[in-house]
Amino acid sequence: MRMAWLLLILACAGPMEISGSADARTPEAHVAHNESVQTVIQTARQKFQQALKLDYAWRVTADLISEAEKRMAAGDTQGAHDAATRALLSAEASILQAEHESRVWRERLPKTATSNVKK
Amino acid sequence: MSGDAVSGDARQDRDDLVAFFAKRFPDVEFSDHANGAYALDEAKARQWREIEDFPPYEPMIDEGERLFNTAFSNGSGYAACFEHEGIGIKQRYPRFDPDTRQVVTLELAVNHCRELNGESPLSYTGEAITAITAYMAFTSRGQKFDISVPEGAESAFNQGKQFYYSRRGQLNFACSNCHLDAAGLRLRAEILSATIGHATHWPAYRFKWQELGGIHRRFAECNEQVGAVALDHQSEAYRNLEYFMTVMNNGMTLNGPSTRK
Numbered sequence: 001m002r003m004a005w006l007l008l009i010l011a012c013a014g015p016m017e018i019s020g021s022a023d024a025r026t027p028e029a030h031v032a033h034n035e036s037v038q039t040v041i042q043t044a045r046q047k048f049q050q051a052l053k054l055d056y057a058w059r060v061t062a063d064l065i066s067e068a069e070k071r072m073a074a075g076d077t078q079g080a081h082d083a084a085t086r087a088l089l090s091a092e093a094s095i096l097q098a099e100h101e102s103r104v105w106r107e108r109l110p111k112t113a114t115s116n117v118k119k
Numbered sequence: 120m121s122g123d124a125v126s127g128d129a130r131q132d133r134d135d136l137v138a139f140f141a142k143r144f145p146d147v148e149f150s151d152h153a154n155g156a157y158a159l160d161e162a163k164a165r166q167w168r169e170i171e172d173f174p175p176y177e178p179m180i181d182e183g184e185r186l187f188n189t190a191f192s193n194g195s196g197y198a199a200c201f202e203h204e205g206i207g208i209k210q211r212y213p214r215f216d217p218d219t220r221q222v223v224t225l226e227l228a229v230n231h232c233r234e235l236n237g238e239s240p241l242s243y244t245g246e247a248i249t250a251i252t253a254y255m256a257f258t259s260r261g262q263k264f265d266i267s268v269p270e271g272a273e274s275a276f277n278q279g280k281q282f283y284y285s286r287r288g289q290l291n292f293a294c295s296n297c298h299l300d301a302a303g304l305r306l307r308a309e310i311l312s313a314t315i316g317h318a319t320h321w322p323a324y325r326f327k328w329q330e331l332g333g334i335h336r337r338f339a340e341c342n343e344q345v346g347a348v349a350l351d352h353q354s355e356a357y358r359n360l361e362y363f364m365t366v367m368n369n370g371m372t373l374n375g376p377s378t379r380k
Contacts, residue, residue, distance in 0.1 A: 051348075052348065055287075055350055055356050056287055056347070057347070057348040058288060058289045058346055058347060058348065059288075059289070059343065059346050059347065059348055060289050060346060062348065090289065094289075097286065097287065097291065098287075101285040101286055101287070101293075102281075102285075105281050105284040105285040105286075105293070106284070108284040108293060108295050108296075108299070108300075109132075109135070109284060110135050110136055110138075110139035110299060111139075
């Protein structure tokens, strides 16, 4: 049940706020911020690939990575950061789900079973 | 349960499920679960039976028969690849191939046959392979499923079983959440069918699709509905899942192709 709540919270999480306004940044800070967003997108991509290999990827992760890339290309760094952060969170949640399920799936076998206490 | 070559654990799994649903639905015969959700609602069953009087998939069976009997470039044909010339054999698929240590579905066997004869494989999402397997299923109607789980197949069987009982996707659902825990309840206007009987009627004409489709298409659709990225048709994971689900149907009558909402 705790796992279900965690996933629900992550799935429903809205765009993450980051401190400061892009407009108020110095040119150097702006470049640094862009690089930071690219790093988040790249990390989200890597985690998504990891989830795919586990057969546990979520559709929303792909959608959010795509959204982050589009916003980045359009110069919307803040929007790109929000989408990339959510993509990363959802990718991490899907990997967590895979790990969790590998441990608990047997709990769902029919309760009438006499054979389910083993294994 | 038929199938002498079914491992003890697989037999126990199947018997546990049968016992579970016998308790859940005491008025529904085991054999009636081959009709899916229609076994659980008489009004829907009546409508379904009337549709089956003039089934929308009939032309695809004819097309499948034509394709099945069309010779390859080398003069051979599908019949040469299968026991009993491919007629009345669907109830023994999927099967475990001890040489490749893989689950072989009927679709995979059809494409293997083509490749052995120098033909290019058919797309697993295309109409041709669905039509051919629909015809082959039609020739097996009335036969009882008899899927073996020989020594060496336990791993594939257990991987399919694990898939069935594991939650996935953003909505965090396992197949069993709907078709075991919630079987008989409604999702909006639809009744959730029981796990046993899920593999009896494929390929199926789903009104949602407006065409025939195979069981892997349904797996992919279910996965997407819970927010997961669907796997490829005929991927190892889906073949193992089909294997597990079909073993759970052992002793049940094959009634495909059929219609479903």
